[in-house]
Amino acid sequence: MELLQLVNNYLHQSKSSKELALLKKLLAEKINLLLMNDFAQLVQLLYRIDIDEASLKSTLANRKDVPASEVIADMMIQRVTNTIVSKKQFREDINNIDDSLKW
Secondary structure (H helix, E strand, O other), X not given: OXXXXXXXXXXXXXXXXXXXXXXXXXXXXXXXXXXXXXXXXXXXXXXXXXXXXXXXXXXHHHOOOOOHHHHHHHHHHHXXXXXXXXXXXXXXXXXXXXXXHOO
């Protein structure tokens, strides 16, 4: 899952919007290759990232003017970003627990 690792590594660092655009472009290219050559691997990747199938279908239907690979790249970046934020928040919540309540 080098694609997932690439996105995850990038999003853990603060980068410019120019670099984010480059990541999105590279990701869309790789997704397009998967769409054309290995759809099963793309589905597995989307499942692993936890992109909701109904949401994906709806977004693709609503953004017909944008290539599917770009829509999927946007959704992947958003999902991984949300995961990173959630994990960070969870760690902060754990650190803020009263010591008397910790195990």
